[in-house]
Amino acid sequence: MSTVDAWEAFQRGEDAVGVRDEVLTSWRRSRWSGVDPRLDVPPVGDADDDSPFVRVAAPILLGMADLLAESRTCLSLADPNGHVVWRWVSDRALSDECDRSGMQFASVFDEQRVGTCGIGAALETGRLVTVHGPEHFVESFQRWSCVAAAVAHPITGRTVGAVNVTCRAADANHFLQVAARSLADEVRSALSAAATAREHRLLQAFLHARRSTTAPVLAVTEEVLLADAAAAELGLDHADTWARVVAAGAGGSVVALGGGLVADVCPVGDDRDGAVLTLRSTAPIDLSSTTAPQQRPTARRLTRLEQAESAAIAATLAECGGNKSAAAVRLGISRGTLYQKLRRYRPLTA
Incomplete structure (x- = not known):
């Protein structure tokens, strides 16, 4: 053919x-x-x-x-x-x-x-x-x-x-x-x-933190947000996270991020250089699906196309034993795109 x-x-x-x-x-x-x-x-x-x-x-x-x-x-x-x-x-x-x-x-x-x-x-x-x-x-x-x-x-x-x-x-x-x-x-x-020297310092601090803990880690400035896979799944808003870090001030060692999450803050340099955040929960919650309450979409009915896509993603995840990386490869999309689609459908079908 x-x-x-x-x-x-x-x-x-x-x-x-x-x-x-x-x-x-x-x-x-x-x-x-x-x-x-x-x-x-x-x-x-x-x-x-x-x-x-x-x-x-x-x-x-x-x-x-x-x-x-x-x-x-x-x-x-x-x-x-x-x-x-x-x-x-x-x-x-x-x-x-x-x-x-x-x-x-x-x-x-x-x-x-x-x-x-x-x-x-x-x-x-x-x-x-x-x-x-x-x-x-x-x-x-x-x-x-x-x-x-x-x-x-x-x-x-x-x-x-x-x-x-x-x-x-x-x-x-x-x-x-x-x-x-x-x-x-x-x-x-x-x-x-x-890339600026500030961006390289932020990257090095982020990589060092990742090697030092198994907890979700992200690094943030006003312009840049770096997140490991676990932190990326949380769907934290860049602007909101940075605003909370700035509001905490230079002496803020712990920042509340909402949704039962807090972050231990490690400044990278001066205020503009940003900070590395090590995330932890204040309650026994499922970190793989937590998002800040204000980020959850309003419940609505899925369209037929969305239902078909959601069903295909669910079936592929099941075939891959829940492995998101393997599922993304099988679906032919990036892992980041898969996370976005999961965040879109989970609240709507809950």
């Missing part, structure tokens, strides 16, 4: 045979999200073309432009929400074609909005992803091939954006993967070099 035949079978609700696992998993996520496979052009949102990510990454991609001048290629950057924030195209004809397809500044290529595509799948999985021609969930995108790589900040570990290389499907070659991987690696190195 060709990929085109598999795509058509999938849209009819039949088995799609011969499709790569990561593509089929992305198709399923796209269907759960309610993406219309007949979408004409992507939606448009707000985009920041002067973010720290763009300021670091754009010059690196421009440095590759001279090598790609005759390659009929488009280079682009996307923010963590899939909005295109920067674009370079090798020739005018291709640029006009990209414009007609909606591949332009501020267009949204989040997988939940436009289905399987390079940028969306890379941001969803945190990996290098290739989507060729009919592997795109939206039919109008199938004239293209793209390779995208998510870029995580070297200090926070959070995804700050994605690097994307696109060409017409008929022009696709193995160089796309080489270029995307190389560019993403260069951007990560440049982000690390651009």
Whole structure:
């Protein structure tokens, strides 16, 4: 079965045979999200073309432009929400074609909005992803091939954006993967070099605390929040946590975080350098599912799509014996995305 035949079978609700696992998993996520496979052009949102990510990454991609001048290629950057924030195209004809397809500044290529595509799948999985021609969930995108790589900040570990290389499907070659991987690696190195001394001190203090305890640990400043896996599951709000640390003042060695949680505070340096928090409970509570009361969503009925996604996640977790990392791999999403979905559904179905 060709990929085109598999795509058509999938849209009819039949088995799609011969499709790569990561593509089929992305198709399923796209269907759960309610993406219309007949979408004409992507939606448009707000985009920041002067973010720290763009300021670091754009010059690196421009440095590759001279090598790609005759390659009929488009280079682009996307923010963590899939909005295109920067674009370079090798020739005018291709640029006009990209414009007609909606591949332009501020267009949204989040997988939940436009289905399987390079940028969306890379941001969803945190990996290098290739989507060729009919592997795109939206039919109008199938004239293209793209390779995208998510870029995580070297200090926070959070995804700050994605690097994307696109060409017409008929022009696709193995160089796309080489270029995307190389560019993403260069951007990560440049982000690390651009990180401030304060951020590096915070990271070192955070890593030291993690080695010293089995309790959940996070490090926080006004701009940065670092959390280990256990702390991340608690869903603590960055701004609220920082506000509580600041309110406690320089002499505050213990901070109440709400929801039965307190934190032992270890300042990193001066007030602006932030602090490392070692979390503990004041009552016998389940730390894996605790969130501050003000963070719990208002109860509502799940939509049919949400019910299907929730059931799929629950079944996969059961198959993996409750191992969230293994479940995330099987579902084809990042562990952070899985935690977000669990926080979304647990209060609603409780």
